Amino acid sequence: MNKQLETLIKMQEIDDIIGHKYVLKNDLPNKLSELISDVDICEAELSKISIELDNNVKKQKDKELDVKNQKDSIRKYEQQLDGIKNNKEYKALNSQISTLKDKIFNFESELIAVMDEETALKERKKQAEESLKSAKKALSENEDILKKEIIKVEDDIVELKGNRNSIAHEIPMSLVKKYAQLIKNKNRKAVVFLNGNSCGGCGFHIRPQLLIEIKQNDNVNYCENCGRIIAPNVDN
Numbered sequence: 290m291n292k293q294l295e296t297l298i299k300m301q302e303i304d305d306i307i308g309h310k311y312v313l314k315n316d317l318p319n320k321l322s323e324l325i326s327d328v329d330i331c332e333a334e335l336s337k338i339s340i341e342l343d344n345n346v347k348k349q350k351d352k353e354l355d356v357k358n359q360k361d362s363i364r365k366y367e368q369q370l371d372g373i374k375n376n377k378e379y380k381a382l383n384s385q386i387s388t389l390k391d392k393i394f395n396f397e398s399e400l401i402a403v404m405d406e407e408t409a410l411k412e413r414k415k416q417a418e419e420s421l422k423s424a425k426k427a428l429s430e431n432e433d434i435l436k437k438e439i440i441k442v443e444d445d446i447v448e449l450k451g452n453r454n455s456i457a458h459e460i461p462m463s464l465v466k467k468y469a470q471l472i473k474n475k476n477r478k479a480v481v482f483l484n485g486n487s488c489g490g491c492g493f494h495i496r497p498q499l500l501i502e503i504k505q506n507d508n509v510n511y512c513e514n515c516g517r518i519i520a521p522n523v524d525n
């Protein structure tokens with residue numbers, strides 16, 4: 290095997306690992322921000338329910354006051370009844386009292402509905418509190434682990450790059466530059482293997498003469514389509 294190509298293959302192997310580490314590195318902060326956003330969502334839900342509960346309590350007080358006012362009015366009318374001699378006036382006042390009693394009945398029905406709403410809201414609040422508790426727990430349990438993993442991955446990448454760069458000293462600077470350009474521009478794949486008679490990177494069918502040269506392996510050869518370095522398949 291051509292010495293330079295051997296070095297390039299080793300560099301590519303390290304860059305493949307670096308590529309995986311980059312994917313991991315991008316993924317870890319996402320996981321962390323998902324956990325943080327879970328807590329935010331739970332807190333927002335809880336505060337929304339608390340406001341609804343406050344409004345509910347206020348509504349109950351209003352209804353209770355309505356009932357009380359109607360009852361006061363009835364008491365007043367009933368006292369007036371005693372002093373009335375005229376039959377017509379007596380009837381009229383009695384009918385007013387009856388109307389007020391109907392109103393009280395309606396207010397009380399409404400009050401019961403509002404109280405049922407309160408029970409449901411309290412249940413929802415309990416559930417929201419439990420969700421918030423578990424979201425906070427998940428965050429606190431994983432925050433440190435994820436932060437440490439992020440640092441570890443970053444350290445790994447630095448170390449791998451160091452290894453790759455020290456191997457790179459074995460080949461000419463111009464070749465290192467070419468390799469680096471390919472890593473940058475060709476989806477982190479600078480060195481590929483022959484795939485049958487085609488480039489393992491882009492699938493381009495290789496010219497017979499070039500195919501022979503690749504298999505002879507005296508020089509570093511490039512795909513005439515994608516420009517990647519092509520190494521002979523290990524089976525050849």
Ligand SMILES: [Zn+2]
Pocket residue numbers: 488489490491492493512513514515516517
């Ligand atoms: Zn190619």
